[in-house]
Amino acid sequence: MIGTVWLFSSKGEPIGRIMACTGSGSTTNAAYGGKDRKSLFIIDSTTGSILRAELTVPGLPLYSHAS
Numbered sequence: 157m158i159g160t161v162w163l164f165s166s167k168g169e170p171i172g173r174i175m176a177c178t179g180s181g182s183t184t185n186a187a188y189g190g191k192d193r194k195s196l197f198i199i200d201s202t203t204g205s206i207l208r209a210e211l212t213v214p215g216l217p218l219y220s221h222a223s
Contacts, residue, residue: 159183178203188215
């Protein structure tokens with residue numbers, strides 16, 4: 157099984173899938189980052205790799221980071 161991160165619409169419907177490029181690992185954490193929050197950082201727990209996917213829309217800020 158390849159590690160996967162699913163992207164959902166605001167209505168909870170699946171709209172995208174990002175598969176890890178590191179093989180048959182397990183994705184454990186994901187966080188938006190970068191200057192415009194369009195980078196999605198994903199952890200592969202099998203290899204210890206930090207993966208990055210560039211998205212076309214920004215992720216929402218966490219409540220603790222909202223201004």
